[in-house]
Structure formats: structure tokens, C-alpha cells
Amino acid sequence: APDFVEKLDFVPDIFFFDAAEAGLRYLAAELHRRGTLVYFEPESDADKKKFTKAIEVSDIVKFSHEKVSDLSFVEQYPDKLFIRTMGAEGLEFNLCGKGWVKVASVQNDNVVDWEGAGDWTTSQFIACLCEIDMLSVAQMTINSVKECLQIACKTASRSVSYLGSKG
Numbered sequence: 001a002p003d004f005v006e007k008l009d010f011v012p013d014i015f016f017f018d019a020a021e022a023g024l025r026y027l028a029a030e031l032h033r034r035g036t037l038v039y040f041e042p043e044s045d046a047d048k049k050k051f052t053k054a055i056e057v058s059d060i061v062k063f064s065h066e067k068v069s070d071l072s073f074v075e076q077y078p079d080k081l082f083i084r085t086m087g088a089e090g091l092e093f094n095l096c097g098k099g100w101v102k103v104a105s106v107q108n109d110n111v112v113d114w115e116g117a118g119d120w121t122t123s124q125f126i127a128c129l130c131e132i133d134m135l136s137v138a139q140m141t142i143n144s145v146k147e148c149l150q151i152a153c154k155t156a157s158r159s160v161s162y163l164g165s166k167g
Helices: 002-007 022-033 047-054 072-076 116-132 142-159
Strands: 014-017 037-040 060-065 081-085 092-094 098-104
Touching: 002 022, 014 022, 014 116, 022 037, 022 047, 037 116, 060 116, 081 116, 092 142, 098 142, 116 142
Parallel strands: 014 037, 037 060, 060 081
Antiparallel strands: 081 092, 092 098
16 A cells, blocks of 8 residues: 555545555545545444544545444544435435434335445445535535435436446
8 A cells, every 4th residue: 555655646536445444544544645535435333443543534434324323423523524324215414513414315116226326326426526626525515515415316216227236
């Protein structure tokens, strides 16, 4: 990881990682220090120490209500955006400790396969942030985050109409 960062000849806008392993945390910390927006999507919080270390080097943390149930850690990080997905119930987010805001799911009567809906949510949310040039949590507003997440929920809803995670 240190060699990789040292050889980088550009600074990426966004760094996404989904495992709290040491090498990825190192990359996240170094890129964050250089101005990259860091997006962490953990599988779970089973290893609390790694989970906490990964949050510390991230700007945005998105997780499933099924995999991370204790939200007490959120209040310790007033400079981050937390997104909690809740399946058919939609999602909610907490921007910089301003409280949880609900975003409704988008009804789809042609559900074939839920696989990949969260990935579509993430990719569309990131695309929306890039589109509006909002690549810093400090620039984000509750309205801008909500609008981007509503678009992301629409994309995720469409994605479940197809078999397989790559719809």
C-alpha cells in the first residue's frame, strides 16, 4: 500500500473500500489526507476494532441495518455522512450529527432479484455526488444528500427487475 500511494501521479476524487483490512485503511487514510473523498461500505461491524479504525479514515460510511445494528458510534463522528440501508423500507442518513433523515424506497412491482441493489445504490449516489461536484462532506447539505439518495433509490429499485447483481 505505501508503494502504491507513493507511485500515484494523481489524486482520485473518490476512494471506495468495503473491507476494514490494514492495507485498505492505509490507502484510505493517505488518500483522505490528499483530499480524496473516502467511502467505506463494511460488510459488518463484527471486528469492532477494525470497523472503528476504518470509520476514522472515512468520510462516508454506508451499511445495512441487518449487519450493523448498534448505532451508538455515529455520535462520535460529527464530520461524517452515515447511510443505513433498510431494504424495502428504504434508507436513512445522518449528515454530520444532524439526526437521521429517512429516504423512502421506490415501489417496484416487478422484483426478480434483490442481489446488487445496494451496489446500485452506492454507485448511483457516488455518480450523483460527482455530477453536482460535491466531493466533500463539508459541502454537503441535508437536501443535496437526500436528493442524491432518492435518485440512488430509484436506480436500485429498477435494478431488482433483473436477474443477477449486474442488472
